[in-house]
Amino acid sequence: MSPSLPSGLLGDLDPTSDRAVFRQIADQLREAIDRGRFREGEKLPSEAELVDHYGVSRMTVRNSFSVLQGEGLVHAEHGKGVFVRPRPPVRRLASDRFARRHREQGKSAFIVEANAAGSHPQVDSLEVKEEKASQDVSARLGSVRRVLARRRRYLLDGRPVEFATSYLPLDIARGTQIAEPNPGPGGIYARLEELGHRLDHFEEEICARMPSPAEVKTLHLAAGVPVIHLIRTAFDTEGRPVEVCDTVMAADAYVLSYQLPAT
Amino acid sequence: MSPSLPSGLLGDLDPTSDRAVFRQIADQLREAIDRGRFREGEKLPSEAELVDHYGVSRMTVRNSFSVLQGEGLVHAEHGKGVFVRPRPPVRRLASDRFARRHREQGKSAFIVEANAAGSHPQVDSLEVKEEKASQDVSARLGSVRRVLARRRRYLLDGRPVEFATSYLPLDIARGTQIAEPNPGPGGIYARLEELGHRLDHFEEEICARMPSPAEVKTLHLAAGVPVIHLIRTAFDTEGRPVEVCDTVMAADAYVLSYQLPAT
DNA sequence: CTTGCCCACTCGTCTATACGAGTATGCCTG
DNA sequence: CAGGCATACTCGTATAGACGAGTGGGCAAG
Missing domain, CATH: 1.10.10.10 (Winged helix-like DNA-binding domain superfamily/Winged helix DNA-binding domain)
Known part of the structure; x- marks a missing residue:
């Protein structure tokens, strides 16, 4: 027998209402x-x-x-x-997260930042390989046919929160440490600058949508949780796009923050 | 009698599969x-x-x-x-959309931009009134108790795509054209600068989530469409926050775009 | 005390049926 | 020909029942 509900917790139905x-x-x-x-x-x-x-x-x-x-x-x-559904702690992404001054340490920005927030960070599903560029990536990188793709998944306290793929032109990345699973201190942006591609600015495009079944699986998403899809392009000081990073984030785990000049 | 489906369009079920x-x-x-x-x-x-x-x-x-x-x-x-579900045309929001050079015309940025894109823009649900600041707004504006709130809904080709509320401190906005339904050419940012609050920068916070029932109603959202929630704070050159704009957008109608310096 | 089983409770899946309400079409009537 | 109605099709809502499968607690056997 089901115990009856505490009275007053929930009301009654209105049979006269149109509402289903x-x-x-x-x-x-x-x-x-x-x-x-x-x-x-x-x-x-x-x-x-x-x-x-x-x-x-x-x-x-x-x-x-x-x-x-x-x-x-x-x-x-x-x-x-x-x-x-509990609201998980959110990760705040500031717009200066790629500033050079954050690039000094040996560990990746994700690790450093998560440690500071007191959570346990983790990166898995590492895959680094050369492949054919999608139409979109090719267009963003300036008609490149093949690219180096770096895929990885980020987890906080065991929960996957983000899945990202970086694409780099082969003429820049092939044979460098960028093509290694571990790109070394400061990440691939540090390597790019060492290779003479001094970074000038980034362009980020953001949209939100419901996840595909594959994304639900990869990010262990609950029903009713959208994803934030972010595509970042990095440009060097010569105006050349040197990296495209395609990121899908569990929307309930993130707040993005940007600072814009009023110019 | 239902006409039978064209064969080959859809397959058969796999009774041996675990999948429901x-x-x-x-x-x-x-x-x-x-x-x-x-x-x-x-x-x-x-x-x-x-x-x-x-x-x-x-x-x-x-x-x-x-x-x-x-x-x-x-x-x-x-x-x-x-x-x-058709993918509606998206509105791209560039990070320089508040630059002064875009503020010259008599019409609002939304109108100008929509006309350029060949769509029919519309603004409704105008409401301008003084009210008690929410805790969040108060914190962002620097412990203000009451604010001027400007509410409006934006539509493209008859479809509501965005609902926004601007909050301004009373000591700045009261009695000015900002408190009028029509803030005049260049919008409230132009008025703020005329009042001596030269704008220095904006801060935008973005998150995505499923809409509340009220938002579904206001934005006529279909099932499975998330919203993008954007909160922008405008700072003058003295570092004072002079406006907070709380915006809820139909996620399928927008792509946000930001440009970040690599510093 | 520990192990293992059973059972009660939970949500997941699926069937079969009924009626209501919105839409489109074609036919019949005026 | 024009208007209106009947009808068939669409999805929306709701009922009643059945079985399956994951979880956890209690009880009984070792």
Whole structure:
């Protein structure tokens, strides 16, 4: 037998309303969450309890949950229950994150920054290989046919948060330390400058969308979590694009920050 | 009787697979869309047709559609069918969009830019009033209690794409043209500079998330479309924050672009 | 005490059915 | 010919039931 819900926690349905029953239920749950009646990580009433409380069928209750899942408010765990989705700590990316002064240390910016924030950083899925440039990458790098691709995935406290691929023209990267799995202190930007490509500026393009199934898998994304897609192009002082970095980030793990001159 | 589907358009189910039937159906539809077998705006097979084709119940087919809706790939229209969601034309926001040289004309940047792109721009829901500052806005403006709020919604070709609110300290804005519905040529930034607050730089914070029900309504968002939440703070040459602009954009209508110095 | 099993509870998947409501089309009537 | 209605098709909502599978606690056997 399902124990009945604490009275007052959730209201009743309005049979005179035009609003669909499953939406009314979703509304009540959403409001209860917003008001803090259910805290982050806390378990919502089970499907059976809500079926009893509202006197509706189970599919109707599930329909309500699927609305909230689509909004990224809750997530279901098989065998356990439906929980209020906790807001994970976010990583703030400042627009000066590629400044030279941040490039002195031996470790990558990601590692240094994560340590400072008290989290446990990790990089995996390293792949470095030459391949055919996609149409988009080719256009951005100035009609290059083949490129060196550096793929890696970033994790914070075991959770994957970002998947990035850098593309570099072969005439710049081939045979250098950039083509090695470990590009050395200061990362590939430091190597590029040593190779005579002094960096002048970056261009970043940002869009947000729902993830593809592959991205859901790679980033372990919950339902209702969008991704931020960022494409950065690095230009040297001669105006030549020397790297394109394609990054897909779990949107709930990031806040991007930019500083713009008013010029 | 439902006409049967063109053979070869969609495959069969794999009963030996662990993958749930509704996921297999979603996979096949997604692949067909990706391969261009269904074009943008084109109608997918109706629920009844898929029921016949796969020999499953209608709820299973609907479940597949709801997966694709959550991914933002398709949208359903009551009484008509399920359609491949067209990618709307995107609005590119460049990081120099607030440069003084773009501030000369009589019309707002939004209008000018949209006209240049050949679309029909519109601004509505104008509201200008004094109100209590939220905690966040107060913190960003430097512990201000009350602010002037300027709310407006932007539309392109009749479609709402952005909802923005500017907050300004009362000691700056009260009694000036900034407090009028029409702030005059060059917008409020031009007025701020005339008032002696020469702008030095902007700070923008960006995150992406699923929209709240209110945002779905205001921006007429389809299922599976995230929003980009952008908060811009404008600083004058004395380092004082003179405006905070809180913007929520339909993510499928925007690409943001930034240029960063390599310093 | 520890191990292992069973059971109760949870969500996941799927079927079958019913009715409602929006849309488009074609036919029939005036 | 024009207007309106009937109808068939679309998706939306809701019910009732069945079985499967993951989880965790309690109980019984070793």
